[in-house]
Amino acid sequence: MSTLARNLRVVRRMTAADIAQQSVYRGAWIIFMLANITMPIISLLIWRTALASGAQLPVDERYITTYFVLLGFVTMATSSWMAGFLAQDIRLGKLSSWMVRPASLLTGFVANNLSEKFLKLFALVPMIGIVWWIFRDSMTIPAGPGRWALFAISLLLGAMLVFTIDILIASLAFWMDDVSALVQARVIVASVLSGAVVPLALMPSWSKGFVDHQPFRYTVSFPVEIVAGQLTGHELLVGLGIQLGYVVVFAAIARLVWSAGIRAYSAVGA
Amino acid sequence: MHSVTPVIAAHDLTKTYTFHQQRAGLGGALKSLVKRKYETRLAVDRVTFSIGQGEVVGLLGPNGAGKTTTLKMLSGLLYTTSGDLQVLGHAPSDRKHDYLRRIALVMGQKTMLWWDVPAMESLLLHKDMYGLSTAEFDRNVAELAELLEVEHLLNVQVRKTSLGERMKLELMAALVHGPEILFLDEPTIGLDVVAKARVRSFLADVNRVRGTTILITSHDMDDIEALCSRVMIIDHGRLQFDGGLDELVRTARPRKLVRATYATTVDAVRLSGLDGVTAVDVSGQQVALEADREQAGAVMEHLTRLGPLVDLDVSDADIEDIMRDLFLRRSTLGDLS
Secondary structure, three states, X not given: OOHHHHHHHHHHHHHHHHHHHHHHHHHHHHHHHHHHHHHHHHHHHHHHHHHHOOOOOOOOHHHXXXXXXXXXXXXXXXXXXXXXXXXXXXXXXXXXXXXXXXXOXXXXXXXXXXXXXXXXXXHHHHHHHHHHHHOHHHOOOOOOHHHHHHHHHHHHHHHHHHHHHHHHHHHHHHOOOOOHHHHHHHHHHHHHHOOOOOOHHHOOHHHHHHHHHXXXXXXXXXXXXXXXXXXXXXXXXXXHHHHHHHHHHHHHHHHHHHHHHHHHOOOOOO | OOOOOEEEEEEEEEEEEEEEEOOOHHHHHHHHHHOOEEEEEEEEEEEXXXXXXXXXXXXXXXXXXXXXXXXXXXXXXXXXXXXXXXXXXXXXXXXXXXHHOOEEEEEOOOOOOOOOOEHHHHHHHHHHHOOOOHHHHHHHHHHHHHHHOOHHHOOOEHHXXXXXXXXXXXXXXXXXXXXXXXXXXXXXXXXXXXXXXXXXXXXXXXXXXXXXXXXXXXXXXXXXXXXXXXXXXXXXXXXXXXXXXXXXXXXXXXXXXXXXXXXXXXXXXXXXXXXXXXXXXXXXXXXXXXXXXXXXXXXXXHHHOOOOEEEEEEEOOOHHHHHHHHHHHOOHXXXXX
């Protein structure tokens, strides 16, 4: 059996076990997802009120509405929360019990990510469905499956990008005692630069060059823009190319740092 | 002892750790922000040994002596700082699939099992990880479950099992793929006497039936006596002794312990001046003394003439006492090897 096939079987087994373990906390998922969707809805109402009051924005009501209705889903679908846990496993030596077994060390985190997203979808999708239905007359819905397919690809690339950034940050725990400040800094920077708080289209024009090309745009904003925005075919392809490029670059850096880190691993504890 | 093909070969194995020191309190924390003092600690110092297939070897030493660090290097968790290390023909730190599928590490204080689901889920994970066929997996699970008497626990949430039951399940998870080498770090820590005995006899069976090579660290000398024909003593990172347990006893405490009980009180004066006898302790009807091995026979004969004998016992020094003395002295072990 090839290494990839074996790791995929392991991920499948771990995902199933993770779902079994986490489904115990059904109530928690609903609360998490309510929190996940509340902020975008509040933002949506604020921006719609601003537009109704005559605010001059570079985007219209349909863009704003589609953007914020999709935001909760995309944020959840591309999110990763492993950096803190992985850093803790490194710091406390918990990585050891996985290191002596013949599977990629990341399979556990991939499985955890997939299983949590699978469970969260059950709570989130109905909520988004209701919001979608309420604002259905003010939303942009792409015609044909093409854009939705590109949206799905971009969503996958976005998830991979966030995951690799998380590995990179967590890997620093091989040398640093505590990376929680870095994890928090990433959350703050990413929430602004990914478009999770304010659509990047509303950023000041002087910041456009930077905002449009920095990696965090491709973790949340870009997938949403594919559905909500008026990206031309050229802009779409270039955007997907940049997104793929970021995934490859961050994955390469993360792999390098991880490999160096494993050499420095001190396997704390008995 | 070392004539069989070695499955583990270490030559001048060395490991150093670098860490920074920080004084306690806010002042120390602030100072360490600006300037850090790094120190290097030699944990394992030019250790050389080899272990043959099927051996059961005890790795002993006081806390912080370097035995767990050695075990971590052997299992591939740590890179060596210098020296050569080959286990099953691999450099362990490469962590190649072919190497990892042939070994197992059980740490008494770290778990391999998922807590919130039954142990069977973790076993099934190992089935996929190690690429076991269903037939092979079923056969191994049935055999191990019977040996460990855990058939009734396989479908119980791990968190609901006792410490002893959990250790048995840990051993089962570690052995389900049939490793050639089993590294054990304090496998009986915290277990009650019944569970300890069960684990020991299971490990002895695994070694005997499967030919599994076992390297074990333990502070419980009963584990070592029950399982190991050979011990390696590490102290201050150096290998201070490598040989049979009986050899260790003979070298560290060459004298026999003799205890005699009489029906009447014994006169201590009649024991003075005996050749090769020391540490005489007479208390009422009890006599305890240490005698040179060569003189033990003559001493016993003398004891039979002291009075009406009720009981006579001759033994080697207790291994626990020997280890305590050695660790307390922490100096003269070098003379033993």
